[in-house]
Amino acid sequence: MSAYLDARLGRIYDWMAREGTALAMFEDSEGHRDPSIRWLTGHPGDALLFLSVDRKAALVPWDNNMAALYAEADAIIPYGEFERQPMKALKGIARYLKLPRGSKVEISPETSYTSFLRYIEEVSDYDILCRSGGVHEEVRQMRCVKDEEEIRIYREAAAITNDLMDQIEARVRQEKFRTETDVALFIEVESRKRGCEGTGFETLAAGPGRSFGIHAFPAYTDAPFASQGLSILDFGLRYQGYTTDVTMTFAREPSKPQERLLNLTERAYKLALTLVGEGISTRAVSVAVDELFTKNRKIMPHALGHGIGLETHEGPYLRSRADNTGSLGAGMIFTLEPGLYDPVHGGCRLENDVLVTGGGVEVLTSSRIVRL
Amino acid sequence: MSAYLDARLGRIYDWMAREGTALAMFEDSEGHRDPSIRWLTGHPGDALLFLSVDRKAALVPWDNNMAALYAEADAIIPYGEFERQPMKALKGIARYLKLPRGSKVEISPETSYTSFLRYIEEVSDYDILCRSGGVHEEVRQMRCVKDEEEIRIYREAAAITNDLMDQIEARVRQEKFRTETDVALFIEVESRKRGCEGTGFETLAAGPGRSFGIHAFPAYTDAPFASQGLSILDFGLRYQGYTTDVTMTFAREPSKPQERLLNLTERAYKLALTLVGEGISTRAVSVAVDELFTKNRKIMPHALGHGIGLETHEGPYLRSRADNTGSLGAGMIFTLEPGLYDPVHGGCRLENDVLVTGGGVEVLTSSRIVRL
Numbered sequence: 158m159s160a161y162l163d164a165r166l167g168r169i170y171d172w173m174a175r176e177g178t179a180l181a182m183f184e185d186s187e188g189h190r191d192p193s194i195r196w197l198t199g200h201p202g203d204a205l206l207f208l209s210v211d212r213k214a215a216l217v218p219w220d221n222n223m224a225a226l227y228a229e230a231d232a233i234i235p236y237g238e239f240e241r242q243p244m245k246a247l248k249g250i251a252r253y254l255k256l257p258r259g260s261k262v263e264i265s266p267e268t269s270y271t272s273f274l275r276y277i278e279e280v281s282d283y284d285i286l287c288r289s290g291g292v293h294e295e296v297r298q299m300r301c302v303k304d305e306e307e308i309r310i311y312r313e314a315a316a317i318t319n320d321l322m323d324q325i326e327a328r329v330r331q332e333k334f335r336t337e338t339d340v341a342l343f344i345e346v347e348s349r350k351r352g353c354e355g356t357g358f359e360t361l362a363a364g365p366g367r368s369f370g371i372h373a374f375p376a377y378t379d380a381p382f383a384s385q386g387l388s389i390l391d392f393g394l395r396y397q398g399y400t401t402d403v404t405m406t407f408a409r410e411p412s413k414p415q416e417r418l419l420n421l422t423e424r425a426y427k428l429a430l431t432l433v434g435e436g437i438s439t440r441a442v443s444v445a446v447d448e449l450f451t452k453n454r455k456i457m458p459h460a461l462g463h464g465i466g467l468e469t470h471e472g473p474y475l476r477s478r479a480d481n482t483g484s485l486g487a488g489m490i491f492t493l494e495p496g497l498y499d500p501v502h503g504g505c506r507l508e509n510d511v512l513v514t515g516g517g518v519e520v521l522t523s524s525r526i527v528r529l
Numbered sequence: 530m531s532a533y534l535d536a537r538l539g540r541i542y543d544w545m546a547r548e549g550t551a552l553a554m555f556e557d558s559e560g561h562r563d564p565s566i567r568w569l570t571g572h573p574g575d576a577l578l579f580l581s582v583d584r585k586a587a588l589v590p591w592d593n594n595m596a597a598l599y600a601e602a603d604a605i606i607p608y609g610e611f612e613r614q615p616m617k618a619l620k621g622i623a624r625y626l627k628l629p630r631g632s633k634v635e636i637s638p639e640t641s642y643t644s645f646l647r648y649i650e651e652v653s654d655y656d657i658l659c660r661s662g663g664v665h666e667e668v669r670q671m672r673c674v675k676d677e678e679e680i681r682i683y684r685e686a687a688a689i690t691n692d693l694m695d696q697i698e699a700r701v702r703q704e705k706f707r708t709e710t711d712v713a714l715f716i717e718v719e720s721r722k723r724g725c726e727g728t729g730f731e732t733l734a735a736g737p738g739r740s741f742g743i744h745a746f747p748a749y750t751d752a753p754f755a756s757q758g759l760s761i762l763d764f765g766l767r768y769q770g771y772t773t774d775v776t777m778t779f780a781r782e783p784s785k786p787q788e789r790l791l792n793l794t795e796r797a798y799k800l801a802l803t804l805v806g807e808g809i810s811t812r813a814v815s816v817a818v819d820e821l822f823t824k825n826r827k828i829m830p831h832a833l834g835h836g837i838g839l840e841t842h843e844g845p846y847l848r849s850r851a852d853n854t855g856s857l858g859a860g861m862i863f864t865l866e867p868g869l870y871d872p873v874h875g876g877c878r879l880e881n882d883v884l885v886t887g888g889g890v891e892v893l894t895s896s897r898i899v900r901l
Contacts, residue, residue, distance in 0.1 A: 187842060188562070188639075201746045220830070222741045222872050237830060240850055266643045267560075270659045273642040287642045338721050342714055349710050354747040359727070369594045374573045375726040458592070458609060470559060478612055500594050 161306040162229055165197055165299065166214060172295050173210045179260035180283075181208045181292040182247055186219075189267065192467035193296045195398055200228035205236070205243060207250045208292075215253070217246050244279050251283065258282045263292045301464055301472040302488040307399065308512065311490055314396035315510060315521035317351045318403060325390070326527055329383045329407055337362035337377040340390060348394045357393030357400025358469045364388045365409075368503040371459055371496070383407040383529065387415055387503035389496075393469060400469050402492050403522045404508035409529040418455075418497045418505050419526050425449050425495035426507045429461060433493070434517050437485045443477035446495055455497050462492040465510060489513045490521070533678040534601055537569055537671065538586060544667050545582045551632035552655075553580045553664040554619055558591075561639065564839035565668045567770055572600035577608070577615060579622045580664075587625070589618050616651050623655065630654045635664045673836055673844040674860040679771065680884065683862055686768035687882060687893035689723045690775060697762070698899055701755045701779055709734035709749040712762060720766045729765030729772025730841045736760045737781075740875040743831055743868070755779040755901065759787055759875035765841060772841050774864050775894045776880035781901040790827075790869045790877050791898050797821050797867035798879045801833060805865070806889050809857045815849035818867055827869050834864040837882060861885045862893070 173181060183206040185191045194206045194216075203219035215232040217239065218224035224233050234253075239246035247262070256262075262283040264276060276285045303311065321344060325334075334340045341360040348356060363373035365386025373389070382388050386409065393402040408419055425446045432442045443461040450457050462475035473483050473491055485491075489512070496506030510522045545553060555578040557563045566578045566588075575591035587604040589611065590596035596605050606625075611618035619634070628634075634655040636648060648657045675683065693716060697706075706712045713732040720728060735745035737758025745761070754760050758781060765774040780791055797818045804814045815833040822829050834847035845855050845863055857863075861884070868878030882894045 190560070203744070220743045222870060223743075223746060225872070227746075237828070242850070267641045269639045270642045270645040271638045271661050289643050338718065342717055345714055345717065346710065349749070349751060355731070355749075371592045371595075372575070374595060374599070377721070377727075379721060456609070478614070498594060500597070 159199070159229060161304060162197060162199065164304070166208070166212075168299060169197070169208060169292065169296060170210065170212045173208065173292060176292070177261055178263050178286070178292055179210050180251065180254070180256055180262045182206070182243075182262065182264050183208075183293070183296075184243055184265060189265075190468075191265065191293075192398070193293070193300065196296070196300055196467055198228050198230050200224055200230075201398070204228075205246050206230070207247075207254075209254050209256070211254075213254065215250055217250070244276060247276075247280055251280075256283070259284055261286055263287075265293050266291060267293075297472060300466055302486055303466065303490055303512075304488070307466070308488070308490075310397045310399050311401075311510075311512065311521060314353075314394055314399055314401050317348070317353060317396065318394050318401040319523045320351070321347055321394070322403065322405060322522075322524060325405070329527065330529065334382055336379045337364055337382045338379055340382050341377040341392075344392050344394075352396070354395040354398070357395040357402065361389065361391040363504070365503050368505070369498050369500050370504065371498055383409060385409045387411065387418070387505050389504055389506055391506065391508065393465075398467050400465055400467075401510055401522060402465050402469060402508065403510065403524040404494055404496070404506040405524050406505040406507060406526045407529060408505070408526060411528065412502065414499070414502045415505075418499060418502060419528075421450065421453055421455060422495050422497055422505050422507050423526060425457075426493060426509075429493045429495065430511075430518070430520070433485060433511060433513070435485060435487050435513055435515065439473050439475045439483045439485060440477060440481040443475045443481070447477045450495075450497070457495060457497060459496065462494050464489060464491045466490065485513050487513050487515050531571070531601060533676060534569060534571065536676070538580070538584075540671060541569075541580060541664065541668060542582065542584045545580065545664060548664070549633055550635050550658070550664055551582050552623065552626070552628055552634045554578070554615075554634065554636050555580075555665070555668075556615055556637060561637075562840075563637065563665075564770070565665070565672065567839055568668070568672055570600050570602050572596055572602075573770065576600075577618050578602070579619075579626075581626050581628070583626075585626065587622055589622070616648060619648075619652055623652075628655070631656055633658055635659075637665050638663060639665075669844060672838055674858055675838065675862055675884075676860070679838070680860070680862075682769045682771050683773075683882075683884065683893060686725075686766055686771055686773050689720070689725060689768060690766050690773040691895045692723070693719055693766070694775065694777060694894075694896060697777070701899065702901065706754055708751045709736055709754045710751055712754050713749040713764075716764050716766075724768070726767040726770070729767040729774060733761065733763040735876070737875050740877070741870050741872050742876070743870055755781060757781045759783065759790070759877050761876055761878055763878065763880065765837070770839050772837055772839075773882055773894060774837050774841060774880065775882065775896040776866055776868070776878040777896050778877040778879060778898045779901060780877070780898060783900065784874065786871070786874045787877075790871060790874060791900075793822065793825055793827060794867050794869055794877050794879050795898060797829075798865060798881075801865045801867065802883070802890070802892070805857060805883060805885070807857060807859050807885055807887065811845050811847045811855045811857060812849060812853040815847050815853070819849045822867075822869070829867060829869060831868065834866050836861060836863045838862065857885050859885050859887050
């Protein structure tokens, strides 16, 4: 088994032993994505994963051919053997592992209340735990701090992202893109040519007629891109499972009110960058940026940033909400993405990906506001 | 308000009055998608929707500019007024509607057990219901049966999908596509040119080297497409919110074992088509197809089909699982998609979209296995 998977599993087994969890069940399915399974086994999706306190990992994949290619686990058992039903799989695996009656079995804290009631009823031999602060959240916490392998992957992913942004800027300057679709599909093609799995999320390309939307709908259209006014391009590349997330704004002959939005967004970005670092409260940074906007009689209608990784949005969360008590730690990779959106003048956002290092931060990506 | 939105809301208000639900809360957010909000208001995403038994709909959108363009509701209140927190929004809306203490308030049955405990604690003035068989499931049931407006949309969506399939087959025959990426991006470009919002899900294009996977990973790559052997193309177009879902298989100079997979898949498809119709058990059809495969010593590693609509996968579900007790009704639109996957010979799948009519069924799309 790859050493880095082994190390991740080891830390979870240790946690389970300390906390008395005999078996942990992870589920990745439509409507219930959990890339922790990929993080722990390499299997890219649609599977159950069972971890037992005696340090065994059993993967139950939907697609066996796929698992044979990608997955590492102590046992791989086709989902079909359990009629592709999570509760049947849980019972089957517990039998297979000879799990003593009454053992503590953790299921995802995202399990719906209605499903939880069924687990309690149908898997009555075990003590089913569905809780905050359990093994699933522990794994998510671990995933916030990237290990050496992940940082290596991110440096490569960022280099490809930066290269693409340079190519895009050059083509915009040469007026080679006419529509939002042109630029979005350029990213689809070029990312794959450069070894990416694809994009991390649907590229948002919004020309001046649509950039007032935080997340343009539809994501891209045949409308003009980078024509007079403000255009937003928000994209990420998925590389070895991990996604980057950047936003460029293209401003062609901006009006005075547009220039004011751009300058304020750039000031907010720079302010955020001076504040972030190891041990810093994510709320404090977010509040500082919100205050800069408020002082200038503007409101940013979304959070300042979020962690990235196997998910496009994961911890840490840079939010000014009162219930945000987190802080930044070395190895975390997150976005900074201040933005302003005006129904008349259009919107702008500047977003880059930042790695917290022991000594400070390293900005991995090189997005910018491009004035044309 | 558009007449069809009005009619949908009216049926839900009637249900709420009958069942004693004073307020129903719907949530569409990352990790918790619920297109019922679009179905009821036209708003395409990221919002809360509150329906009260006194027949008022209050939308709480994340993006106000977007709501101004798309949404119809009695009240539209920015999410920012509630710090973008669902529980705060629920409390605020209940106050705004002067909801009597102790009223029954339904939240999604998908609400996690851990969140449900927080609702109970924080919104203690009301009787919070999180249950199977409640208003959310009622809406999902209603959505399974498409109304006239939705059938009109589907006919248009299917016509575009069919046109694209013809274009794709012609280009494959002319050997104009070299790689999986070529064909996938052709769909991205041409769907948008024809007025689609985009694709309904990530196009799966798997050439002969990768078609053994049920859902190829990555979705498409620079590998050859429609070269010697079996290639699968699974795509859907999103048109006015609704997605089609078809799979073509391209077989170039198939070997005997490959021809056997193709023939058996076609037989299974034809068998399914003769069996489906109003009042028919979805399990019975699925079991019949599974039995055909079993008799021929093959196993289909997935379900026979699923409903389509604002979600790519919704009811009805055509599954042979013992707990599937549903049946087909007029107005339902679903896929039939038998497939076989062999790690050596590759995979094939044939998938079309079918509308149940009063008199029988109408196959909306025209996918086929293409022999080259």
